[in-house]
Amino acid sequence: TQRTLVLLKPDAVKRGQVGEIVRRIEAKGYGLVALELRDATPEVLAEHYAEHEGKPFYQPLVDFMLSGPVVAIVLEGERCIEGFRSLAGATDPTAAAPGTIRGDLGRDWGLKVQQNLVHGSDSEESAAREIGIWFPHL
Numbered sequence: 001t002q003r004t005l006v007l008l009k010p011d012a013v014k015r016g017q018v019g020e021i022v023r024r025i026e027a028k029g030y031g032l033v034a035l036e037l038r039d040a041t042p043e044v045l046a047e048h049y050a051e052h053e054g055k056p057f058y059q060p061l062v063d064f065m066l067s068g069p070v071v072a073i074v075l076e077g078e079r080c081i082e083g084f085r086s087l088a089g090a091t092d093p094t095a096a097a098p099g100t101i102r103g104d105l106g107r108d109w110g111l112k113v114q115q116n117l118v119h120g121s122d123s124e125e126s127a128a129r130e131i132g133i134w135f136p137h138l
């Protein structure tokens with residue numbers, strides 16, 4: 001059974017979508033291993049988004065992630081890495097299919113594609129790395 005790191009981004013918290021998103025995760029049958037509302041820090045985000053450093057959207061993304069609290073979650077369940085990304089939908093909320101978190105709840109903020117409600121690890125390697133960043137005791 002897998003674990004994955006999920007972040008509910010500041011737009012999800014500000015828009016009052018935490019309960020709805022956690023409801024969808026639980027409805028899918030995944031277990032909650034850890035769940036915490038907290039402020040991200042520049043240090044944590046530099047590690048978390050290391051693969052995107054140097055891209056044009058990197059600094060706006062980091063600034064956005066510092067614009068309010070996030071909910072950091074560790075999920076557990078069979079193939080939950082792929083399963084959560086399927087629940088989340090495509091990165092761009094306009095392109096995300098109806099039925100997905102981003103497709104149903106995300107809105108288009110013009111160029112601010114980074115405001116897409118959630119993050120989910122994209123591989124077992126990323127999940128292990130990201131869980132270590134956000135929950136070093138796990």
Ligand code: GTP
Pocket residue numbers: 057060061090091111112113114115116118119120121122
């Ligand atoms: P995550 O689950 O958040 O990692 O989303 P993802 O895997 O679908 O996207 P990716 O890892 O490629 O990018 C990480 C995050 O950077 C995305 O969720 C967006 O918030 C942001 N991002 C990615 N591409 C763009 C882009 O072209 N423009 C902007 N403004 N933000 C982007």
Ligand code: MG
Pocket residue numbers: 120122
């Ligand atoms: Mg990603």
